[in-house]
Amino acid sequence: MEEVLLSVHVLAGIVFVGGSAVATSLFPRYAPLAAGPDGGSSPEVSGERNRAVALVLHRITRVYGILGIVVPVVGIALGIVQGRMGEVWITVSMVLTAVAGGLLALQIYPRQHDALTEPDDGARLRSLSMLAGVYNLLWAIVVVLMIVRPGA
Numbered sequence: 001m002e003e004v005l006l007s008v009h010v011l012a013g014i015v016f017v018g019g020s021a022v023a024t025s026l027f028p029r030y031a032p033l034a035a036g037p038d039g040g041s042s043p044e045v046s047g048e049r050n051r052a053v054a055l056v057l058h059r060i061t062r063v064y065g066i067l068g069i070v071v072p073v074v075g076i077a078l079g080i081v082q083g084r085m086g087e088v089w090i091t092v093s094m095v096l097t098a099v100a101g102g103l104l105a106l107q108i109y110p111r112q113h114d115a116l117t118e119p120d121d122g123a124r125l126r127s128l129s130m131l132a133g134v135y136n137l138l139w140a141i142v143v144v145l146m147i148v149r150p151g152a
Helices: 002-030 051-067 070-082 088-117 123-148
Strands: none
Touching: 002 051, 002 070, 002 088, 002 123, 051 088, 070 088, 088 123
16 A cells, blocks of 8 residues: 555656646746737747747646645655654655645736736746746755655
């Protein structure tokens, strides 16, 4: 049973968390910008902007974010089976996972939606890039904790 839980935990992390991490990182590159004073978007970024791609990335962020709930649920089940739930690195990983999930649900996804419905001059997209970086950093720390297991 432990091997099955570990396999599901790792595979779900790779597919769902990895997919949402990539989608959040790429979204600002493709999201539309508001029209410039001449009616067109700024020339330095107009070549990459593609609303259809941004919509797909927004959908991936939502769906993979929801499906990513499998990762902590199975991780908790695995921790219980292994009898490791009281270890500090598991608690820290759970807190960081909750912060990353909250960041995705409460900041990144809504801001992506806003960027699609009301494009601005790119300020929102710069903010989204930063939040995606924080989201990815949180997951990188969790992965390191899962590998190193401090105090284990």
